[in-house]
Amino acid sequence: MNIEKKCEVLCNVPNKPVVLTKESSQLVVERIQEEYYVHLIADNLPVATRLEFYSNHEEEEKNKERDLQFEHGYRLGFMEKNRFFLHNHLSFILYYHREDVEENQEPTYRVVRFEVIPQSIALADMKVDEKGVCVLPEAASASAQEIDPKKPNELFFTYSVHWEESDIKWASRWDTYLTMSDVQIHWFSIVNSVVVVFFLSGILSMIIIRTLRKDIANYNKEDDIEDTMEESGWKLVHGDVFRPPQYPMILSSLLGSGIQLFCMILIVIFVAMLGMLSPSSRGALMTTACFLFMFMGVFGGFSAGRLYRTLKGHRWKKGAFCTAMLYPGVVFGICFILNCFIWGKHSSGAVPFPTMVALLCMWFGISLPLVYLGYYFGFRKQPYDNPVRTNQIPRQIPEQRWYMNRFVGILMAGILPFGAMFIELFFIFSAIWENQFYYLFGFLFLVFIILVVSCSQISIVMVYFQLCAEDYRWWWRTFLVSGGSAFYVLIYAVFYFVNKLDIVEFIPSLLYFGYTALMVLSFWLLTGTIGFYAAYMFVRKIYAAVKID
Helix, strand or coil: CCCCEEEEEECCECCECEEECHHHHHHHHHHHHCCCEECCEECCEECEEEEECCCCHHHHHHHCCCCEEEEECEECEEEECCEEEECCEEEEEEEEEEECCCCCCCCEEEEEEEEEEEECCCHHHCEECCCCEEECCCCCCCCCCECCCCCCEEECEEEEEEEEECCCCHHHCCHHHHCCCCHHHHHHHHHHHHHHHHHHHHHHHHHHHHHHHHHHHHHCCCCCHHHHHHHCCCCCCCCCCCCCCCCHHHHHHHHHHHHHHHHHHHHHHHHHHCCCCCCCCCCHHHHHHHHHHHHCHHHHHHHHHHHHHHCCCCCHHHHHHHHHHHHHHHHHHHHHHHHHHHHHCCCCCCCCHHHHHHHHHHHHHHHHHHHHHHHHHHHHCCCCCCCCCCCCCCCCCCCCCHHHCHHHHHHHHHHHHHHHHHHHHHHHHHHHHCCCCCCCHHHHHHHHHHHHHHHHHHHHHHHHHHHHCCCCCCHHHHHHHHCCHHHHHHHHHHHHHHHCCCCCCHHHHHHHHHHHHHHHHHHHHHHHHHHHHHHHHHHHHHHHCCCCC
16 A cells, blocks of 8 residues: 555566467457457556546646546557557546544545546566666657467566545545436436336326216216217226236236246346445345345235236146246246356356256245245235126127227337336447446436336336227236337347447357347336236226216
């Protein structure tokens, strides 16, 4: 701590340079071509390279702190006119904060920022004495260390350390890393999302206040009932609207997993918004999410069990097993297959085998029993009280217009919720795939609330149009259509892959699309569940408001 080093040599047999073999040189050149970054950690702080730019040279000093920009890690090397140069000297700048202590005590120092200035210095310009101490050449006269992929290369790896005192306190040391993205863009995202929600609210208000009130008032009049029944069709299907759908067990299982996901995401984002999941605790976010998903199984099981009983289901044990295994099984299967490919590449990014076993034990030891427990109590509870009786003979469904097609509905319903959150989605993708830090959970929480509201509203609008068209098969359709924004997330993920990422190899591409598939599946379950329950409450409400003869 606080010891300057002007120039030190690494990997040094006294006064002898490091020799990169032809194979190693080829690999280094490939990595420089592919724009690889090197990441280092000091005192749990990731290294950052400073990028300075000034809009007005006269106010350079004034703007210095404000206009500082960083990128994570440092580039392995650079290319110039088809020649490859390696960064072989690192100048570390460590900023420390001196803590206030009582008299007669040693001062306490805390590292609050970790920067690096990478340089490429040719072997001929690097002077190293017999003790392994190097002398750096002047920047103007130094030539860069070229790597020739066709032959072995000799070079020195060196570093220097400079310490600077800083006013940044220990509690604020991550602020530099977490404020790298422009906050104004997030505010624009929120405003954009709010406009979408108000637009949807306007449509919904028109439907509910004008049309529905008029419909209900007319239906409840005993006179002219035949005329009004010809005008509008949603009352005509009152005897079939609560008819159980096909595959009620699978539907209730998917919705149970959706509730489990919803509870987990809501708590994780809220806790992260309060600052309890700092990126300085590596892996805290993922660990918290995994544990919460396991423990939320009791709520998922309860909601699935109660809905399954409402849909006239009888085999509750099979339903509970389906809820506990269907979605988690797909997630675990995809992750395990992807992890096998990462193991094959001997990557340190692979999840260790004991961790996989621990996750399996948590799944079968915590999640499965809790889902069964919740399902048991949900199935025993009174089913949801539907306001109208179901006829024994199903009503014939008239031929539907083209715009009432299920796939058209998915496309129409998905665009507005996606529009409300796609800017935030860009930052999340950047954090996952471009090594950025994402820590604006306050914005994410607002966007999540807006997403819930917009999915609920669009689902109500779509189910109302469907019932007016005298199509009472709304259970599955509402779930599928409400999750329509997941289709746009998939399209955006493909667009992001093609335009933003330079991934050319098979396994990285497989990882990208594998994890994207998991994200899309989870997003579909989440939005589909939100939309389904909003539509279910709406349908129960409107049929409870009319007098049925």
